[in-house]
Amino acid sequence: MLAMETSPITSKKVLTLVFVFGDFDGERRVLLGMKKRGFGAGYWNGFGGKVEKGETILEGAVRELEEEAGIRVSHLERAGMLWFHFEGDPTGLEVHVYRGETFEGVVSETEEMRPEWFSLDKIPFHIMWPDDQIWWPVFVGNKKFCGRFRFAKDQKEILAHDVGIFESLPCEMEFGSGEWVGGVLVER
Numbered sequence: 001m002l003a004m005e006t007s008p009i010t011s012k013k014v015l016t017l018v019f020v021f022g023d024f025d026g027e028r029r030v031l032l033g034m035k036k037r038g039f040g041a042g043y044w045n046g047f048g049g050k051v052e053k054g055e056t057i058l059e060g061a062v063r064e065l066e067e068e069a070g071i072r073v074s075h076l077e078r079a080g081m082l083w084f085h086f087e088g089d090p091t092g093l094e095v096h097v098y099r100g101e102t103f104e105g106v107v108s109e110t111e112e113m114r115p116e117w118f119s120l121d122k123i124p125f126h127i128m129w130p131d132d133q134i135w136w137p138v139f140v141g142n143k144k145f146c147g148r149f150r151f152a153k154d155q156k157e158i159l160a161h162d163v164g165i166f167e168s169l170p171c172e173m174e175f176g177s178g179e180w181v182g183g184v185l186v187e188r
């Protein structure tokens with residue numbers, strides 16, 4: 001197999017992604033938001049965004065959830081880390097994924113997101129980032145995970161990826177380490 005040509009990553013953006021789960025008469029659901037503008041507009045996703053100067057990643061996650069869905073959480077569990085690299089873009093994304101189980105306040109639509117509860121057997125993967133269906137089963141299985149995805153320039157096609165289950169986070173795997181070979185990540 002030939003190594004695929006990749007463009008280098010020279011900087012990264014640290015982002016958060018929060019999924020809140022709830023029980024509705026015994027049916028487990030997850031709160032997703034339809035992104036109304038910006039990066040990933042038109043996709044259902046968890047809530048999150050950039051971590052600001054002076055706040056921890058967890059604080060950033062809590063703030064974004066309140067700004068985008070109107071709810072406050074006192075506890076979020078660290079669930080996974082995802083790295084994204086788009087061909088031709090030197091800035092990689094380091095996304096910290098969190099899970100929440102309880103919250104205060106009323107779920108509300110905001111300028112950025114239209115929230116809706118989805119039963120776990122009706123997750124709208126066809127209207128989500130294409131990587132989501134790959135790591136989702138590990139995430140809902142309550143395993144800690146790390147995943148790396150290399151997207152084509154069109155931000156739709158996944159050229160290479162791998163997802164691993166880890167005992168604890170951050171995982172030993174590092175963003176940008178290893179070499180992408182024909183869809184499988186090969187460690188250097």
Ligand SMILES: Nc1[nH]c(=O)nc2c1ncn2[C@H]1C[C@H](O)[C@@H](COP(=O)(O)OP(=O)(O)OP(=O)(O)O)O1
Binds near residue numbers: 039049050093
């Ligand atoms: N491939 C991917 N799969 C996924 O599930 N979530 C992704 C993703 N790539 C990015 N995200 C998430 C991380 C984060 O929660 C969100 C992007 O947040 P941002 O706040 O950066 O977006 P915006 O362009 O709206 O930013 P602002 O310009 O600050 O409003 O999308």
